[in-house]
Amino acid sequence: MRIPVLTNLLEESDALANLNRQTFDAAGVFVVNLMSSPGAGKTTILAKTIELLRDRGLRCAVLEGDITSTLDSERLAPLGVPVVQANTEPFGGDCHVGSHFVKAALDHLPIHDLDYLFIENIGNLVCPAEFYLGEHRKVVVLSLPEGEDKPVKYPLMFRECQACLLNKLDLLPYLDVSVPLLRERIATVNGGLTVFPVSAKTGIGLGSWIEWLELGRTELQAAKCGVSVSTS
């Protein structure tokens, strides 16, 4: 039996991502695709990040990706920022956010009144790494309880990202985990990855992360004005 198949599904996905990127660039919105294992702390990090950026007068929105449920959107709603929930279950239960979800979400976001858009991807250290959504930066959150071996066991994610948040630093005294060893292993996979040890719970380390986000946005604005700025 033969059935028609789009052989260029990945190309279609990338084409949509490129359209998304054009929209983001034109609006001057800096977009971050946040990925991690389930429970690494993406939503808590986002809540703190949104507050810290707001303190600096910067406006954020969130695209929440989940297979099902609106639990994360409900956690972020009290912050008063625009949140769009994208659930993949009604569409086959995809294990990652697709560029078509991002494109659809843009209709529901005040894109011209934003400085940052955060895409909270589905909790999965494997599949989301394979898909470009149009974002300016890919960021992986690794929580310390997950252990030191993850960069080596899930190398694609760590290769694709530009920054890594090592979260749950507050638990370090109770774990058999070495941050230097973890850094070493990250470096063997991607020496260019910027690493931020943080605790979203206590707030420690988040200042450098916020500065990194601000530098990224400055770079985007400079590019829009035709100015080249080196921020990395």
Next chain:
Amino acid sequence: MRIPVLTNLLEESDALANLNRQTFDAAGVFVVNLMSSPGAGKTTILAKTIELLRDRGLRCAVLEGDITSTLDSERLAPLGVPVVQANTEPFGGDCHVGSHFVKAALDHLPIHDLDYLFIENIGNLVCPAEFYLGEHRKVVVLSLPEGEDKPVKYPLMFRECQACLLNKLDLLPYLDVSVPLLRERIATVNGGLTVFPVSAKTGIGLGSWIEWLELGRTELQAAKCGVSVSTS
């Protein structure tokens, strides 16, 4: 453009799984498919489980599923049990262990000299839940630092499994996590899931898990002799 596609890939996968199951049943080996997010503690639980079963004179083997690396196999090798590593990266980097990997592994395992075979699936709370490998039981490990919302956000995994190990109980004093609330949420997704709060690090709670494994194997043996035993 039209290309040939096997429309029954999932059927093929299930057919291989059924063959695996026949092999397991004929050999009297009780097979457990162990799944979780990355870093929830599957390997540490396996190491402790193998030792505890060995103390009871029971023989184990492990099929280690990873995208890449042999880190987990190396951790289990000192236990002196047969370990087969299945890496998916050379075959496209699948995000789950497939029934064809299990079938291939059987050639490298002394299947007739075993009481238990543990399949340590790839760290992923999404995709592995979709595939039957021929196992007698599916078990999910959820580590407490991952939070209370995971059963609701990744319901398929919790629906498919027969047991859930709540691992890293030793960290409970340092987390904002409630085990009763977690149990409640698990029950809303799958009221039939047997829940074992454990710490693979300290060993607490593992006795009930070991008994559950022994009951499962007893059930398998009874079925082989045509005797019906209710153990759940």
